[in-house]
Amino acid sequence: MHIPLDYEILRVIWWGLLGVLLIGFTLTDGFDLGVATLLPFVARTDDERRMVINTIGATWEGNQAWFILGGGAIFAAWPFVYAIAFSSFYLAMFLVLAALILRPVGFKYRSKRESKGWRTTWDWALFIGGFVPALVFGVAVGNVLQGAPFRLDDDLRSFYVGSFLGLFTPFTLLCGLLSVAMVVLHGAAWLAIKAEKGVVRERACRIGGVAGGAGIALFAAGWAFVRFGGLGYKIVGAAMPFAPSNPLHTLVAKTPGAWLDNFVTHPWMLIAPVLGFAGAAAAVLGIRARREFAAMAGSSASALGIIATVGLSMFPIILPSSLDEHSSLTVWNASSSHMTLFIMLIATVVLLPIVLGYTFWVFKVLWGRVDTRAILASHDYY
Amino acid sequence: MDLGVVDLSRLQFALTALYHFLFVPLTLGMSMMLFIMEGVYVMSGREIWKTITKFWATIFGINFVLGVATGLTMEFQFGTNWSYFSHYVGDIFGAPLAIEGLMAFFLEATFVGLMFFGWEKLSKGKHLLVTFLVALGTNLSALWILIANGWMQHPVGAAFNPQTMRMEVTNFEAVIFNPVAQAKFVHTVSAGYLIASAFVFGISSIYMLRRKWMPVARRSMTVAAAFGLLAALSTVVLGDESGYTLTDNQKMKLAAIEAAWTPEPAPAGLTLFGLPDVKNRTTHLAVRVPWVLGVIATRSFDKPVASIYQLVAVAQTRITSGVQAYDAVEHLKRNPDDPAARAVFAEHGRDLGYGLLLKKYVADPRRADAALIEKTAWDTVPNVPLMFWSFRIMAFTGFFFIFLFGAAFLLTSLRRHDTRWLQWLGVIAIPLPWIAIELGWILAEIGRQPWAIDGVLPTALGASSLTRPELWTTIVGFTAIYGALAVVEVGLIIRTVKKGPYTADPEPDRPPLYPNPDAGPRRGFATPSALPAE
Numbered sequence: 001m002h003i004p005l006d007y008e009i010l011r012v013i014w015w016g017l018l019g020v021l022l023i024g025f026t027l028t029d030g031f032d033l034g035v036a037t038l039l040p041f042v043a044r045t046d047d048e049r050r051m052v053i054n055t056i057g058a059t060w061e062g063n064q065a066w067f068i069l070g071g072g073a074i075f076a077a078w079p080f081v082y083a084i085a086f087s088s089f090y091l092a093m094f095l096v097l098a099a100l101i102l103r104p105v106g107f108k109y110r111s112k113r114e115s116k117g118w119r120t121t122w123d124w125a126l127f128i129g130g131f132v133p134a135l136v137f138g139v140a141v142g143n144v145l146q147g148a149p150f151r152l153d154d155d156l157r158s159f160y161v162g163s164f165l166g167l168f169t170p171f172t173l174l175c176g177l178l179s180v181a182m183v184v185l186h187g188a189a190w191l192a193i194k195a196e197k198g199v200v201r202e203r204a205c206r207i208g209g210v211a212g213g214a215g216i217a218l219f220a221a222g223w224a225f226v227r228f229g230g231l232g233y234k235i236v237g238a239a240m241p242f243a244p245s246n247p248l249h250t251l252v253a254k255t256p257g258a259w260l261d262n263f264v265t266h267p268w269m270l271i272a273p274v275l276g277f278a279g280a281a282a283a284v285l286g287i288r289a290r291r292e293f294a295a296m297a298g299s300s301a302s303a304l305g306i307i308a309t310v311g312l313s314m315f316p317i318i319l320p321s322s323l324d325e326h327s328s329l330t331v332w333n334a335s336s337s338h339m340t341l342f343i344m345l346i347a348t349v350v351l352l353p354i355v356l357g358y359t360f361w362v363f364k365v366l367w368g369r370v371d372t373r374a375i376l377a378s379h380d381y382y
Numbered sequence: 383m384d385l386g387v388v389d390l391s392r393l394q395f396a397l398t399a400l401y402h403f404l405f406v407p408l409t410l411g412m413s414m415m416l417f418i419m420e421g422v423y424v425m426s427g428r429e430i431w432k433t434i435t436k437f438w439a440t441i442f443g444i445n446f447v448l449g450v451a452t453g454l455t456m457e458f459q460f461g462t463n464w465s466y467f468s469h470y471v472g473d474i475f476g477a478p479l480a481i482e483g484l485m486a487f488f489l490e491a492t493f494v495g496l497m498f499f500g501w502e503k504l505s506k507g508k509h510l511l512v513t514f515l516v517a518l519g520t521n522l523s524a525l526w527i528l529i530a531n532g533w534m535q536h537p538v539g540a541a542f543n544p545q546t547m548r549m550e551v552t553n554f555e556a557v558i559f560n561p562v563a564q565a566k567f568v569h570t571v572s573a574g575y576l577i578a579s580a581f582v583f584g585i586s587s588i589y590m591l592r593r594k595w596m597p598v599a600r601r602s603m604t605v606a607a608a609f610g611l612l613a614a615l616s617t618v619v620l621g622d623e624s625g626y627t628l629t630d631n632q633k634m635k636l637a638a639i640e641a642a643w644t645p646e647p648a649p650a651g652l653t654l655f656g657l658p659d660v661k662n663r664t665t666h667l668a669v670r671v672p673w674v675l676g677v678i679a680t681r682s683f684d685k686p687v688a689s690i691y692q693l694v695a696v697a698q699t700r701i702t703s704g705v706q707a708y709d710a711v712e713h714l715k716r717n718p719d720d721p722a723a724r725a726v727f728a729e730h731g732r733d734l735g736y737g738l739l740l741k742k743y744v745a746d747p748r749r750a751d752a753a754l755i756e757k758t759a760w761d762t763v764p765n766v767p768l769m770f771w772s773f774r775i776m777a778f779t780g781f782f783f784i785f786l787f788g789a790a791f792l793l794t795s796l797r798r799h800d801t802r803w804l805q806w807l808g809v810i811a812i813p814l815p816w817i818a819i820e821l822g823w824i825l826a827e828i829g830r831q832p833w834a835i836d837g838v839l840p841t842a843l844g845a846s847s848l849t850r851p852e853l854w855t856t857i858v859g860f861t862a863i864y865g866a867l868a869v870v871e872v873g874l875i876i877r878t879v880k881k882g883p884y885t886a887d888p889e890p891d892r893p894p895l896y897p898n899p900d901a902g903p904r905r906g907f908a909t910p911s912a913l914p915a916e
Binding site: 057058059060061062064065067068069071072073074075076077079080082083084085086087090091093094097098100101102103104105107108109112113154155156157158159160244245246336337339340343344347348351352355358359362365366378380381 | 443444446447448450451452453454455457458460461462463465466468469472473474475476477479480481482483484485487488489491492493494495496498499500501502503504515543545546547548550551552554715846847848852855856859860863867870871874877878
């Protein structure tokens with residue numbers, strides 16, 4: 001089979017698509033995680049909580065598909081990343097899955113019984129299902145930036161020597177909190193759009209403004225930590241963008257501050273962090289002025305900018321090993337074969353626009369603020 | 383390699399997969415039945431069919447979310463617990479999973495919300511389309527998952543690349559149009575339709591026996607009987623047995639199912655009953671029907687069905703050959719251009735996986751002696767009594783449902799829904815298809831042992847390098863969460879069934895606080911008095 005795109009280009013495209021998936025997940029399911037995190041705080045009575053849940057009740061499931069697709073796509077395009085990251089961060093991954101499992105059932109089962117205890121239990125389950133994954137995803141990104149203690153043997157089997165508690169360092173917790181702040185801001189912007197005007201929306205806007213401010217501070221702190229804390233890795237010697245995927249042939253060395261090198265060599269990349277800050281600032285201003293669409297655009301731009309900042313600062317490294325110089329995963333040594341990358345690109349180019357098309361249609365049908373009176377009058381709602 | 387870790391990883395995979403597989407087949411079948419019921423509603427315009435659709439959709443929803451929740455675990459478990467498997471075959475195995483996400487899961491997950499929330503927001507036709515897309519999504523999802531699973535049973539279109547130490551795709555079309563995958567898809571989806579039919583039929587029978595909600599129950603019985611008969615026939619007739627002649631390991635699975643230790647002239651007989659004796663490698667008290675197995679398995683009268691002894695001998699030869707392939711790979715690791723090693727690999731490469739079987743006992747397969755090779759060859763025999771009995775119970779259940787739905791179809795066509803024995807049989811039969819599908823999973827996946835990927839990667843090598851405490855933590859954790867959710871789910875389904883499809887009076891605990899100009903859907907619910915006499 002003739003493959004019209006060369007291996008190097010396909011690898012870069014798939015690195016970009018990895019970013020698209022992460023951003024797609026954050027922009028859609030991000031507000032579901034944020035709304036769930038906000039749930040116990042912005043809504044106090046049962047009617048208020050039902051109203052909040054119904055702002056995402058009909059669409060969160062499709063949004064979560066980004067997460068499932070992310071798993072499948074990383075498996076298909078970056079099998080080394082799939083194999084090594086998830087087995088290394090084993091208990092953290094369990095924590096995320098256990099928390100996410102509570103969401104589908106929480107949404108569906110909460111309204112099935114009237115009892116207060118039943119509903120409060122599911123409210124906290126939904127809170128856990130929003131807060132814990134948001135925190136752990138951020139902590140995981142922090143660990144990726146720090147480098148993970150794994151090594152590969154000559155069969156390319158991976159061994160991880162870190163512990164679960166070792167995942168939580170000041171820097172990774174900072175990343176975790178940044179991630180929580182991002183989704184809370186995003187969720188608040190969503191509630192500003194979707195919730196009926198009233199006390200719940202006001203509370204959400206207030207918390208959202210605080211979260212946005214915290215996000216700006218944490219992002220700046222993270223940048224400073226990378227700059228002065230000396231984080232960074234670098235490929236030493238040949239990068240070999242066309243070579244068969246085998247991490248043992250690449251040498252990646254710990255190089256303090258190297259994560260910022262790309263921004264020096266390619267100043268245009270600074271667009272990403274600028275977007276991260278400016279978007280969050282716009283979101284804070286928007287949410288304070290109750291201009292909900294400006295707030296949503298701002299928080300989306302901010303999330304996009306922050307994720308792109310992480311990706312661009314590390315490029316072409318994906319998962320550095322803090323233990324072994326010959327085990328780090330890069331864009332050039334951790335992908336699928338040339339043919340698989342091409343086939344999966346075709347599948348994505350054909351199918352993703354269809355997905356985006358019908359997702360847009362579903363959101364359009366369900367457009368409009370959620371109204372407590374309608375919820376109380378109908379049995380179709382949660 | 384810590385075999386304790388391998389066993390615990392297998393235990394966790396089996397627990398989570400078997401649990402996931404309790405909910406998914408019902409989702410598969412009920413999504414299709416909802417489409418049929420709503421289709422009748424749209425075509426006939428009769429409100430009772432909307433009531434029927436919405437009632438079963440409520441139960442569908444309770445079940446659906448658990449399928450989704452437990453599916454999360456499955457999507458990531460290959461990476462968390464089967465890290466080397468993921469590395470070794472991710473180049474092929476990951477693709478169907480990713481396409482499943484893009485083509486199928488996105489579809490069902492995006493539209494399922496609208497299916498529940500869109501009754502008042504969409505026209506009848508559009509809502510029916512949404513219901514159809516949910517059904518299409520769940521069924522396509524099964525297709526891609528079974529393409530991935532089919533490849534584990536019959537790994538076509540791929541080759542080992544010593545430079546990357548993994549299998550890489552050579553022919554993607556072969557992976558998609560894998561005959562084992564196609565057979566599995568038809569069989570599994572049909573079983574899902576069967577489970578949903580049995581469920582709807584059984585619950586409707588309870589209503590009929592209690593003389594409650596009979597207008598809903600009668601119509602549901604009719605749909606379930608017709609759909610169930612087709613499903614049962616398709617499940618049994620299009621069983622995936624036809625795939626059992628394709629590879630040595632699939633042949634071994636068939637031999638184990640039949641407890642066929644020694645060869646038999648073609649066409650082979652089918653063992654109806656017997657007591658497989660693993661220790662003496664024989665089967666006692668075998669009751670056999672001549673010819674049948676040979677005809678079913680080989681679709682011919684002259685091709686023999688391989689026996690366990692024959693297949694073990696084949697495995698022994700392939701292990702010996704695999705050791706040479708292993709040696710060649712060790713040379714190629716150091717020097718990828720070594721011409722001698724390349725030549726050896728070209729000749730013996732297809733047996734590399736058999737060489738790797740020895741790693742369970744020796745770190746370096748090249749140090750294995752003849753006795754160890756023979757012992758390892760016997761490892762390729764799966765658990766014979768388990769296969770033998772699982773198959774018989776599964777197949778018996780299938781034939782039982784052909785009978786049940788055949789009778790049900792006949793009686794409901796004659797408008798004799800109120801046949802007591804049929805209703806009682808329907809109630810008793812509710813749990814049976816679940817037993818059958820779980821046994822089907824056991825047959826397919828335990829029958830695949832000792833392989834993770836048939837002939838390519840032994841299961842013992844596929845596991846992640848985890849520790850036992852880590853595995854116990856997650857096994858206990860998943861068991862606790864899953865156990866609690868099972869109790870909640872069953873409780874909610876029973877509650878929904880007890881509450882029934884409609885109430886004559888408005889619910890006392892939900893007074894109409896605000897007058898609703900749209901009247902709400904409750905008014906749309908047909909009450910028995912509003913229905914024409916049956």
